[in-house]
Amino acid sequence: MDNFTPDISEKLVQYLDGELTGNEKEELEQQLKSYPALQEKLDTLLAAKESIRLYGLKQKVAAIHHIIMDESEKPVKQINPVKRILRFSIAIAASIVLVYGAYMAYIFMTLTPEKVFAANFQPYELVTSRDIGIEDSPALRLYREKKYSEVVGLPYDSNSTIEEEFVRAMSFTELRNSEKAIESFKHVIASNENKSMKIYYDESEYYLALNYIRNKEYKNGLKLLNKIKENPRHLYYDKVSAKLLRKVKMLEKR
Amino acid sequence: MEVIRNFPDSELVANLRNGKKMDESIKTIYRSYFDSLSWYVMNNSGSRQDAEDIFQEVVVNFIDVVQKDKFRGESSIKTFLYSLNRFTWLNELKKRGRSLKREEKYEHEQDRVELDTSELMTEREEKATLTNLVAKLGQTCQKILILFYYENLSMKEILAVTDYDNEQVVRNKKYKCLKQLEKMINERPALKKILKNLLHG
Numbered sequence: 001m002d003n004f005t006p007d008i009s010e011k012l013v014q015y016l017d018g019e020l021t022g023n024e025k026e027e028l029e030q031q032l033k034s035y036p037a038l039q040e041k042l043d044t045l046l047a048a049k050e051s052i053r054l055y056g057l058k059q060k061v062a063a064i065h066h067i068i069m070d071e072s073e074k075p076v077k078q079i080n081p082v083k084r085i086l087r088f089s090i091a092i093a094a095s096i097v098l099v100y101g102a103y104m105a106y107i108f109m110t111l112t113p114e115k116v117f118a119a120n121f122q123p124y125e126l127v128t129s130r131d132i133g134i135e136d137s138p139a140l141r142l143y144r145e146k147k148y149s150e151v152v153g154l155p156y157d158s159n160s161t162i163e164e165e166f167v168r169a170m171s172f173t174e175l176r177n178s179e180k181a182i183e184s185f186k187h188v189i190a191s192n193e194n195k196s197m198k199i200y201y202d203e204s205e206y207y208l209a210l211n212y213i214r215n216k217e218y219k220n221g222l223k224l225l226n227k228i229k230e231n232p233r234h235l236y237y238d239k240v241s242a243k244l245l246r247k248v249k250m251l252e253k254r
Numbered sequence: 255m256e257v258i259r260n261f262p263d264s265e266l267v268a269n270l271r272n273g274k275k276m277d278e279s280i281k282t283i284y285r286s287y288f289d290s291l292s293w294y295v296m297n298n299s300g301s302r303q304d305a306e307d308i309f310q311e312v313v314v315n316f317i318d319v320v321q322k323d324k325f326r327g328e329s330s331i332k333t334f335l336y337s338l339n340r341f342t343w344l345n346e347l348k349k350r351g352r353s354l355k356r357e358e359k360y361e362h363e364q365d366r367v368e369l370d371t372s373e374l375m376t377e378r379e380e381k382a383t384l385t386n387l388v389a390k391l392g393q394t395c396q397k398i399l400i401l402f403y404y405e406n407l408s409m410k411e412i413l414a415v416t417d418y419d420n421e422q423v424v425r426n427k428k429y430k431c432l433k434q435l436e437k438m439i440n441e442r443p444a445l446k447k448i449l450k451n452l453l454h455g
Contacts, residue, residue, distance in 0.1 A: 045432070059400070
């Protein structure tokens with residue numbers, strides 16, 4: 001028990017709580033200096049305040065401790081093994097679709113008629129086995145020598161052979177003049193109409209299709225390619241792949 | 255859904271010192287350090303429950319050190335907490351009459367980190383004795399005293415969260431509760447020395 005009056009005890013608590021000001025505060029501080037027992041009483045109150053603060057802090061940490069422990073102890077939802085395999089498979093399938101989609105998008109964005117043409121074009125080489133004593137015409141000779149500009153510069157008339165017309169069309173193709181090449185290949189095809197023995201017919205259809213593609217006439221190109229693809233006996237049947245048809249269709253849709 | 259964020263050391267210390275964003279800051283300490291610190295206890299003769307109790311104590315002590323401006327920031331929070339955790343656990347083992355020889359050796363050889371954590375351990379028992387006294391108060395007294403001295407609420411704010419008629423009634427109740435705690439301290443002469451150490455130590 002202490003021997004202090006209720007009044008001074010109240011004053012000490014007010015001082016502890018920072019509620020004393022002015023003269024009252026100065027007066028109490030003087031008394032604290034003069035009476036060690038009063039200072040000791042204040043120390044006890046300060047310790048009480050400190051213990052409350054610590055207790056409050058402990059409670060706060062304990063409350064958060066429980067929240068954190070509850071979070072970490074939440075059971076992980078078990079997935080049925082069949083469902084897990086199914087989910088895994090779906091995830092893999094989705095990834096493949098995604099990668100394939102991205103690849104196709106890339107192809108779609110970067111695809112050009114020139115790329116399709118270059119990937120499927122092969123220079124045409126004339127057969128060299130000739131009867132002895134028969135010379136090549138100037139057009140064929142110049143073509144063999146890869147002098148394409150000179151080939152197309154030669155006069156062309158009704159006396160020209162289908163072979164000469166074909167190398168003329170191929171020369172325009174080599175010179176990247178698809179419009180003229182298309183025109184020439186059409187003549188080769190037309191010249192073969194109603195003939196039992198067709199010369200450079202299959203070759204012309206294939207190279208005409210490629211020139212249509214390079215010239216952005218995709219519908220005409222596709223029509224010819226599909227015609228070749230429908231005939232297994234066509235010389236260029238193996239050249240027309242599903243990939244080529246798909247790419248031309250993609251170009252058509254752009 | 256709660257957004258989880260971690261504070262950098264400087265912000266965390268500032269929050270704890272000013273009593274701002276306390277919940278978030280304490281959660282950050284738990285999420286960042288509980289696993290590694292509890293691993294130490296559990297790998298040195300402690301149970302999971304020991305690890306949790308020690309970590310709680312470490313967090314309380316760390317915040318107390320910060321709020322008393324004794325954390326000088328010369329080491330990282332991580333290093334400081336590791337040191338505190340180790341000392342608290344070794345102290346607990348000694349209290350239980352067990353010790354880890356390897357750890358005792360380690361304790362002596364290890365450089366002292368930040369502030370002398372052994373000093374904190376001396377206070378460990380003293381603080382526990384004091385807080386146990388508060389725990390012996392009735393629920394109403396505990397609530398009012400914590401709201402006023404820990405949460406720093408005004409009488410008006412306390413009135414709003416309690417069933418009392420007016421502020422004066424709350425004030426009287428709070429005074430009586432404090433006097434009750436004072437009486438409990440006075441009834442334990444051995445606590446006088448502890449008080450001096452804590453307040454003027």
